[in-house]
Amino acid sequence: MTTQIILAGFGGQGILFAGKLLAYAGMLNGKEVSWLPSYGPEMRGGTANCSVIISDTQIASPIIQKPDVLLALNGPSLEKFEDAVVKGGTIIYDSSLIASAKENADVNICGIDATETAIRMDAKTLANMVILGKCIKETNVFTIDQLKDALKKLMPPSKAALYDLNCKVLDAGYEL
Amino acid sequence: MAEKMLMKGNEAMAEAAMRAGCKLFFGYPITPQTEVAAYMAKKMPKIGGLFMQAESEVAAINMVYGAAGAGARVMTSSSSPGISLKSEGISYIAGSDLPCVIVNIVRGGPGLGGIQPAQSDYFQATKGGGHGDYHLVVLAPASVQEMVSLTAEAFDIADTYRMPVMIMGDGMLGQMMEPVEFENLPKREVPEKTWATTGTQMKRKKNIVNSLYIEPDALEKMNNERLERYELVKKNEVKVETVNAENADVVIVAYGVMARVAKTVMQMMEEKGIKVGVVRPITLWPFPTEEIAKVxxxxxxxxxxxxxxxxxxxxxxxAVNGKKPVYFYGRNGGVVPSPDEICAEIEKIVGGMK
Amino acid sequence: MAKVFEKPHALSDVSMHYCPGCTHGIIHRLVAEVIDELGIEGRTIGVAPVGCSVFAYNYFECDMQEAAHGRAPAVATGIKRAVKDSIVFTYQGDGDLAAIGTAETVHAAARGENITIIFVNNAIYGMTGGQMAPTSLVGQVTQTTPYGRDTSTQGYPIRVCEMLSQVEGAAYLERVAVNNIPNIRKAKKAIKKAFQNQIDGKGFSLIEVLSICPTNWGMSPQESMKWLEENMMPVYPLGVYKDKEQGEA
Incomplete structure (x- = not known):
């Protein structure tokens, strides 16, 4: 099985880190993975996105043409990628920041209050984790515990104190 | 099994270079190769090595010349416009038979161009770049793991044949992360550098590192000796990956990240009943001419x-030499051809043959 | 029979290609004498430039590298950083050091690169046949300034020692000349100090040597010496421009 995930939003929303966490969890669970960011000046204040592929077999192109999953944290990102999502795919977007997604009966579309949920939990920078929690629930790429294990290994020691909060936010996203 | 790490291509390459015994790096900032320099700057002091930010690409490559001439394993990295500036020095390095590793994380050109991935420096890398009859061994990795293994090999190839080796990637390869391991990297026995200027210690005749030969006969002799080594490189060092090419309707020839897109195309076309093969040159010079002729x-x-x-x-x-039709499809300026575009191109070719 | 005069060991036993009356030979000899006296030939690596002294790699007995035009300080940096206990010197002319290689010169000084630079200033491009140098004097006639160096198009001569004296990384800068015996002795003393500085780890030392070019100046050697004294020295005063040991000169 191969899952192709595009994560997109504003620079500063933790898009690249969230993507890296997915790739890392994939690697720890014996999958082939690739993580490809957009790069350049657009990263500062503009939109940022990354493409993550998690597969049982060797990954050919790391570029995603038709994502199975789109995680969108702002309006422009949703507009840019929503039409590309495959039939039977999933779109999760942050309804705190995006009014609505285009209707599409072939795609599982979930708008969740990611940013507001994060703010309510005193974790305003962790909307990315809310979205990831929801992503785990909707897609079954890994279990939530596998993702938490990966997070523990990936977080730098200087941020270890924030691990528990990140897990709580992941859980909150999973329950939404 | 060795522990895998999730690393960016640029950083993994820098790490591989240090593990291959490279203790000197001279660079100058340019996007999109910055991670190589940043990683070196952070790690080199910890292994007793040196990262130096030079005042220009021109200075950086000449520092490489000096250090390589003094027998050190040395590396520099840049991106297209910077490689143009380095090309003078690269010609001198080739003309003085010095081993070193030069990285080009290619971006769109010409001129300042852009910073997105491109392969528009193929001519520069394989046909010269600088002046004079010379070659670089040009390695084109297609994955982060290959950036590591080819970097390790690059230093050994350089030392074996006394010539500069270029690793040619692009911003995509440099920026992307994939699992990578550093165990069991290729390693060769390489000749001792008896020619290096390390000081005579009053025990031997002086060594001279030089590319100036005023007498035409002397210059031709030096150049022809080098040519003999180039022939050895052509014989021994060609690397190519061939997939599914026998009896294929269309064989895509592509290198680096493009070859991975080609493999996606191969899978897509299989569903449509068209047999697509892929030939991926891993060495761009020497070029896998014989393999392509065979295919x-x-x-x-x-x-x-x-x-x-x-x-x-x-x-x-x-390489095909008129035996079969050869078509071209490309995008440039930092645009990456998509699988759909390439599939459409293949359908046109196959349609035309029917 | 006792020898009363011989070549320094560090000077190769080959004939040089320099024109009659040229002072490169004297300067080569001074460098070689210093290398002998300091006993450093075995760990010295020299860098030759592009210019009249391009063949310097044939004239010194130590290991040598030939640099691209202007790049000798960068090449020297690479060598010095690769072989830490080596003694590295460059031997460069005015076009090489102060025109095409200005950036390499200034930045090697800025880094306080622990190397020795012998800078031969004769106010002209010699090897290519007498064109304007960055150090050519205002009004000086050369092949490319046939009506004299005109400041409206060619600007003004660069005073390298004065310029580098503002660079914090430079340790020792002195301008000398080889126009007479007392000055040749002073030049040798300066060159020796520049090498000794490197041995002692004191950093970047550059000795500018005012030199003549009878061939391209179109004068006899004697006339050239006189021209150097009367025309170059007022623009390029001799002396120590910086010595970190002594404080600013």
């Missing part, structure tokens, strides 16, 4: 897919 015996057509206006396609045509 041309049974394959029906070739399509060179590049992030350029058509550069490698010339070498593909020379």
């Amino acid at each position: 041309a015996e049974s394959a029906k057509a070739f399509l060179s897919v590049e992030m350029s206006q058509g550069q490698m396609v010339e070498d593909v045509r020379l």
Whole structure:
């Protein structure tokens, strides 16, 4: 099985880190993975996105043409990628920041209050984790515990104190 | 099994270089190769090595010349416009028979161009760049793991043949993360550098590192000796990956990340009942001419897919040598050809043959 | 029979290609004498430039590298950083050091690179046949300034020692000349100090040597010496421009 995930939003929303966490969890669970960011000046204040592929077999192109999953944290990102999502795919977007997604009966579309949920939990920078929690629930790429294990290994020691909060936010996203 | 790490291509390459015994790095900032320099700056002091930010690409490559001439394993990295500036020094390094490793994380050109991935420096890398008759061994990795293994090998190839080796990637390879391991990297026995200027210690005759030969006969002799080594490189060092090429309707020839896109195309076309093969040159110089000629015996057509206006396609045509039609498809300026575009191109070719 | 005069060991036993009356030979000899006296030939690596002294790699007995035009300080940096206990010197002319290689010169000084630079200033491009140098004097006639160096198009001569004296990384800068015996002795003393500085780890030392070019100046050697004294010295005063040991000169 191969899952192709595009994560997109504003620079500063933790898009690249969230993507890296997915790739890392994939690697720890014996999958082939690739993580490809957009790069350049657009990263500062503009939109940022990354493409993550998690597969049982060797990954050919790391570029995603038709994502199975789109995680969108702002309006422009949703507009840019929503039409590309495959039939039977999933779109999760942050309804705190995006009014609505285009209707599409072939795609599982979930708008969740990611940013507001994060703010309510005193974790305003962790909307990315809310979205990831929801992503785990909707897609079954890994279990939530596998993702938490990966997070523990990936977080730098200087941020270890924030691990528990990140897990709580992941859980909150999973329950939404 | 060795522990895997998730690393960016640029950083993994820098790590591999240090593990290969490279303790000197001279660079100058340019996007999109910055991670190489940043990683070196952080790690070199910890292994007793040196990262130096030079005042220009021109200075950096001449520092490489000096250090390589003094027998050190040394590296520099840059991106297209910076490689143009380094080309003078690269010609001198080649002309003085010095081993070193030069990285080009290619971006769109010409001029300042852009910073997105491109393959438009193929001519520069494989046909010269600087002045004079010379070659670089040009390695084109297609994955982060290959950036590591080819970097390790690059230093050994450079030392074996006393010539500069270029690793040619692009921003995509440099920026992307994939699992990578550093165990069991290729390693060769390499000759001792008896020619290096390390000081005579009053025990031997002086060594001179030089590319100036005023007498035509002397210069020709030096150049011809080098040519003999180039012939050895052509014989011993060609690397190529061939997938599914026998009797293929269309064989895509592509290198680096483009070859991975080509493999996606191969899978997509299989569903449509069209047999697509892929030939991926891993060494761009020496070019896998014989392998492509062999494939041309049974394959029906070739399509060179590049992030350029058509550069490698010339070498593909020379290799196919008229036996089968050779087509080209490319995007440039930092645009990456999509699988859909390439599939459409293949359908046109196959349609035309029917 | 006792020898009363011989070549320094560090000077190769080959004939040089320099024109009659040229002072490169004297300067080569001074460098070689210093290398002998300091006993450093075995760990010295020299860097030759592009210019009249391009063949310097044939004239010194130590290991040598030939640099691209202007790049000698960068090449020297690479060598010095690769072989830490080596003694590295460059031997460069005015076009090489102060025109095409200005950036390499200034930045090697800025880094306080622990190397020795012998800078031969004769106010002209010699090897290519007498064109304007960055150090050519205002009004000086050369092949490319046939009506004299005109400041409206060619600007003004660069005073390298004065310029580098503002660079914090430079340790020792002195301008000398080889126009007479007392000055040749002073030049040798300066060159020796520049090498000794490197041995002692004191950093970047540059000795500018005012030199003549009878061939391209179109004068006899004697006339050239006189021209150097009367025309170059007022623009390029001799002396120590910086010595970190002594404080600013």
